[in-house]
Amino acid sequence: MAGIHDKFLSLWLVLTSSLVATYAELQTFEHSAKNDGSLSFLVLGDWGRRGAYNQSEVAVQMGKVGEKLDIDFVISTGDNFYDSGLTGEHDKAFAESFTNIYTAESLQKQWYSVLGNHDYRGNAEAQLSKHLRKVDSRWLCLRSFIVNAELAEIFFVDTTPFVQSYFTNPEGQNYDWRGIGSPRAYIAKIIKDLKLALRESNAKWKIVVGHHAIRSVGHHGDTQELVEKILPILKEYNVDFYMNGHDHCLEHIDDTESELQFLTSGAGSKAWRGDVQETNSGHVKFFYDGQGFMSVQLTQNEADIAFYDVSGSVLHRWTTSKLLHSSA
Template sequence: MGLFVFFATITLCLVVDSSAVLERFEEAPKPDGSLSFLVIGDWGRGGAYNQSQVAVQMGVIGEQLDIDFVISTGDNFYDDGLRGIDDAAFNYSFTKIYTAPSLQKPWYNVLGNHDYRGDVEAQLSPVLTNLDKRWVCLRSYVVNAEVAEFFFVDTTPFVGKYFTEPEDHVYDWSGIGPREQYISNILEDVDLALRESNAKWKIVVGHHAIRSAGHHGDTKELVNQLLPILEANNIDLFINGHDHCLQHISSLDSGIQFLTSGGGFKAWKGDVKWWVPEEMKLYHDGQGFMSVKITQTQVDIAFYDVFGNVLHKWNTSKQLSSTL
């Protein structure tokens, strides 16, 4: 009963904005203007490697925080994405895992490199949304939640080694060629959307890290191509997955907080590189997830382990804008 009431009342609609190329969604904040959500990445394993245990704790914390939605930072289905729109993995790795009442909210997803090893169009298909109304997945898009605006970026095509060193993997590049033009379009679209945004808080989400002490480390293509745009537009948070850890790097060079939530299932224990201590606020080489609460004046972030224990908290504030 509650599930049907939720979907009858939620305001989740695609709108057309003539001044922006990226598709846009509207997500209504709470009556007091606040917004809260969870972030999970690198999770689709049919419940294995503690995926189910992480999901249980997400349900608990989601209820405590009365979350509005969930963000997935990609690698939604392992090892090789979905085979098609009828792949049972969508059910046994997503629908039947994240069953808590608090998680029956929109899931805003980006694609990861493992997703590109399967049928990419399957994850983008409205057929999946018909199967599970929570599922929202586009390549790059914007979610406007009034107090904050979220810019989801398709980062996998930026990474050159997937094209030059395919190893034993086959990637589904249909829909992005020619690659250089595709990347150029993303950068232009994100820059335009960020420049036009009047949101108090600007948050960018992608699968690959810009800054990371984890196994994969910095993604040089994003550092060179995307980061200058983010810095020029004074974004607040960059959220990613890819490295199977939980991580918070507070940049000394800009106001950007680099947040990794890639602990949805199997973590890479002990796989960490040296990082500037003044910037490294958290590195946890285990499973878990992240929560964010946003108001007009403050952002509160927390990281949780597989048992629901708080590993790290951080907050920042801004003054309310005065209007004459």
């Protein structure tokens, strides 16, 4: 009987360890807020073009705004390197599109990045490697993870595998799906981990970041897979902001059924697509089809969001309170 008991015990340990590995929580990085408890950061997307398409000009203005706001870090919403990500860990495009472009003193802070669909068209694993962190210590890119910044918790979600059309390659593009395995199981794991993390979060502000838009009036429009699978979770757990890139524009849309705000910052370089979707399920508060970036300032009671163009001019500013919501 003892032998049978030991076999069942061994089997139980294998099964439980497998469950832990399959449903592990998202990796969390701690980032301290300022001494007064406030937090400020910049949000940029769709940028890596070796300085072309006004990428360098946007970087200059980011440096100025970053200094003025004394930013704590920068968020990249994906499509970090065009047109097809990096070829490997030693690709010169990393320095030519990142290190040599964002040189301002204020931008020498941690950059938290997610992968975009163009990043998946190259060597996606390269951007996740620890080698790049050694090349430039600012760089931190993972598929899905959490930044706990005391005042706010920021949940980064790998949205590219959610989009079914990328697996059928209608445009003849190849994607680096290493590390994904079964797309269905991968997506299920992200959803499970996101729900768990949001449910356990006690942060004053909850922010979710992904590459693809949930709501957008830009070129790509809404991402239906995210509308179906991610949006209900954001509403259920009272997420304040969903931030994304993908559409090469700046936009602010509010949800018609909750306090959730959709903020697109995907104008880090090539923009001016010139087309706008006529229908959308949210209320469009701001749209700009040109290059620029976004800033976020948070205190215990207030959030201030601003969008800037390539010359550093403020195009749209919106302020909200946990107690009273208002816009300016």
